[in-house]
Amino acid sequence: MGVDRDFINRILQGERVSVARAISIIENEHSDAIETLRKLYPHTGRAYRVGMTGPPGAGKSTIANKLAKLYREANKQVGIIAVDPTSPFTGGALLGDRIRMTDVELDSGVFIRSMASRGSLGGLSKKAREAADVLDASGCDIILMETVGVGQSELDIVRAADTTVVVLVPESGDSIQAMKAGLMEIADFFVVNKADRAGAEQAVRSIKMVLNFKTQSNGWNPDVLQTIASEGKGIDLVADMIASHRNFLQEKNLLNKKRTERMIERIRELIGEHLRVEFWTADREKMLKSKIQDVLSLHTTPYDLAEQLLNHFKH
């Protein structure tokens, strides 16, 4: 394979240009991607992964940046991956456009990377998890993965993170009731950011009221914190809560359980992808294209065409 041992070593030493190049290899689905990940894998498993999700404009990036600064003060290596699940149509990025220049960015102990869809539907969360592996192998102690979203994208974050934080703003109050079924199980804790705005106390109360009736199935009780991230207020509480949740998981041996489930899922995905690539030979692609109008004109059904494709060219 074409993956140079020197390249791997430079990643393991945390050399920024190589780390960035490795993530680009993954992002662009370069043929070296799997071999790079395979060689890095034995050096992973040390980083703690925190997922942050919530509506656009809630301040997730600001919280991530301030948290990074705090971890830097404790001499930890930090990685931030900002995932933008939107728009495979334009290839446009929510976060890619954003200038993310803060005091942490110039510090060599923090590595920040934005990742957007670029047209490949569904593959983004997988790539983000692989990028986290690169950062893990490069020596990061903590990796913050942030994403915009309600629904599927949040679930993907949960599957990739050890601790998940849902960030809201006071104005999210309206949505809280409606979203409770989903968010309450996704969040290991909540942050109401921009807590100096009107309605903050009430937003906290609304969330707490819903939480009153719920404990996670593992026994953990999600709490609600308040921050004013732009002023750095409450960030220490967020860091403390991440640490508490981590301790909880470790003491109950739940971290290993969580990571095992995650790895099983990942191996299923790797195999699914392999089967898909292997199946869709040029012959089968051609057959699909030549028969698709028969399906649309109702002369055959999608189920029959799928069966034909499965039965033909059996090897």
Next chain:
Amino acid sequence: MGVDRDFINRILQGERVSVARAISIIENEHSDAIETLRKLYPHTGRAYRVGMTGPPGAGKSTIANKLAKLYREANKQVGIIAVDPTSPFTGGALLGDRIRMTDVELDSGVFIRSMASRGSLGGLSKKAREAADVLDASGCDIILMETVGVGQSELDIVRAADTTVVVLVPESGDSIQAMKAGLMEIADFFVVNKADRAGAEQAVRSIKMVLNFKTQSNGWNPDVLQTIASEGKGIDLVADMIASHRNFLQEKNLLNKKRTERMIERIRELIGEHLRVEFWTADREKMLKSKIQDVLSLHTTPYDLAEQLLNHFKH
């Protein structure tokens, strides 16, 4: 196969109990699901499918109900599918809890169905599309598919709909800038609902400003409408805009193109699912479970275990 011809005929005649049962068969992944869909398929293709998406509480259900009433006055058969992509953890439904009793509900010309995740990650949008096929075959002229979401779930709606409407409220203004990359290409038009609230005009202006710089790649120009759905105001404009977009697609032969792409995607999914089910035999499941700790303890890599699974038990 166990699918009765009488059952199929009753669905084709629009008999409500049978239609509901067919959708339940799909939702519960009953073994009769594919055979039912296969027999219904030749009777589909007549219904026009409209996707509606937007944040929780924007009023999507209200708009759908009022639209249904309008279509009923024109003697059209209407189907509404409310998709809730949240929380595979609790099995909880956003929409399942909601009481949806309105004047349209008692009319036999409208069929309303809520669908939630119930733990099967990722399969929901597929099931919703299949439920739409059932409604199509049962004689619906128009099918409204509504979902909550930002990100993946919206994309799935786009893939299933002929026309997609993004519903916002005046307070969504903050998010509009942030979401523009994604939403602008997803939406065939926008509705700012609750337009009697403060900030409505400004929300409309914000969206229009962004739209100013964009046309869809097919030449369609998305517009912004205002509604007060609870009072029925503006619903006629929504219906007119759906009709305009439909005409546009038909005149440019884009409807067939859109449906062809959708069908290709669907056949790929059917095959992917078949390959997955075929692959994960009890032997391979056992091997995965027995070796997963070797991966977690870093004695092997996920890529090597996947390869082992692919190479073993080859038939």
